[in-house]
Amino acid sequence: MIEAFVSFAPGWARDHAAPLAVAIPMLCSTLGVFLPNGRLAWFLSILATGASLLMALVLMGLVQNEGIVSYAMGGWEPPAGIEFRIDALNAMIILLVTAIAFLAAVFSWPTVNAEIREEKQNLFYSAYLVCVTGLVGVSSTGDAFNLFVFLEISSIATYVLVALGARRDRRALPAAFNYLVMGTLGATFYVIGVGFLFAATGTLNMNDFSQMIPQLTDSRTVQAGFAFIIVGLGLKAAMWPLHQWLPGAYNYAPSFVTTFLAATATKVALYALIRYLFTVFKPDFSFELASFGLIFMPLAAAAMLVCSFQAVFQSDVRRTLAYSSVAQVGYMLLGVSLATAAGLTAGLFHLVNHALMKGGLFMAVAGVVLTYQGTRVYDFAGLGRSAPWTMTAFAICALSLIGVPLTAGFQSKIALLAAVFANGWWWAAALIVFSSVLAVLYMGRILEAVFFQAPANPRKQRKEAPLLLLIPLWILALANIWIGIDPAPVFDLADDASAAVFTTGGAR
């Protein structure tokens, strides 16, 4: 299907898809400043993210047909110039980010209109497009320092977006400030690490790194650089226990921002982490192998346990989902920490599925915020009767999060279990099952309130979320079921992605 799409794409799109996927949202973000009102900015953001999505599809097709796409910025050949390098791994991430950005842009208008002051709406959409620019940029670039720049572009836009939740709840301001401090720390650690690698190798190109570092594995400089980069990117990816910024940021940000961030931001940071773990550094270096066993695996296990427990005891639905996000990052990291192709495939597969289910869950919550104003579990009581369409989609995504058969979450947990058993980690399998039982508890509590309790406020009957919100929500919910029944298309993408970093090795 994607192959046919590429053959229809015009020549310029095929030649320049990589920079255009980043440049279109960037150009449109500046135009948004000059627009007179929020509604026009909304149209513009749909157009920009839609065009970016088309470019991502072209890129995906090109990668599947012809292999790695390398684009020299400004005609300066890598490794001296900045390179955009797309292989099966980041083609998948770019496609995920742009698809979610497009769906989020379509659904955004009713909730943005309700939660953001009118004179700020066009600037809000500008900040959103800047955030998309940064996230797509991080996923496309093949240059270590350029990655830092795009990481900061997306993060700074994110701090602004989170802080704009202050109109509904003033606690958004400390949450955004907390996120700013932690995020800046993460970015600083990352750039220090890149500095160490630059000192040891004299290059900033990731492909160049991967060819030089095997000769330098005994160098303390390289090992220190590795440590700094892992901590920096781990902070951005909300790796336990560096996740403290996440619950506050997700809880108090405007609903639309939470939806978008939950489905993309930590995923992109996790992609960058995987890129460093598997292509820049190799799992067969002794210090990296030690870090898998001594750092990632215990931290992933701790995230799955501790944050699932924390999620059970939250009284706010968005906070429950935020803690569950940290726990789900634990699943992905567990797959990564196996250091096998099957483990990485399972981790990436769960990454995509989690973006689909969390995006759907937060969209449904945004619908509830729009009509009922409350996000406590108590506020959700009886919504199954008054807003059946919203809540059915919510329930489908919740079941997917738990991992019930015929949903996406089941497929990725099975893949993860298979990878874990292949490595002989039977205790990790027990942990996955136990953490899923905790997911039954924390999601089941909400579902019980939604479908089996009497409405908290009986006068507010029949308040469904607007159609504009329901359509993207149901697209995500149906995607969860579709992947649950036929996992092959997405699983193959994840499999290609992990094969791309494992088989070709240093040459890529």
Next chain:
Amino acid sequence: MNSDHHVILRVVSKLLIPLITIFAFYVHFHGEYSPGGGFQAGVIFAVGIILYALIFGVPSALRLVPAGFARGLAATGVLLYAGVGVWALFGGGNYLEYNALFEEPEGGHAAQHTGIILIELGVLFGVAGSMLTIFYAFAGRVAEISDEDW
């Protein structure tokens, strides 16, 4: 008048502000082959306006450069930078490939010069606009709870 003792500050800064602005553009146009460039030029340009605001007050600075204008300036800067990249695409080159901006005889460097000057101009606008916007945001901030209410 009670502000008479600021007369030296006023006169000197009136003298200095045009020089600062000219120096900003000097730094900009020499940035391609000597130390300097759009970022420094943008900072110097914005500092000229900020000095004006410090001496003559934020309201009169806001009359000179409205907050909306500063914001638009920042956006124009990014638009200019990214737009040169797209212009190079239309010329048949890669993104931001200055050589492809327009046709020129063999060995010519006019396109390179144009490209870098325009890019740096974009940086100048972006930096100056953002600095002014940040300054206005801090200087124009009023306490949400007045001191008597504590």
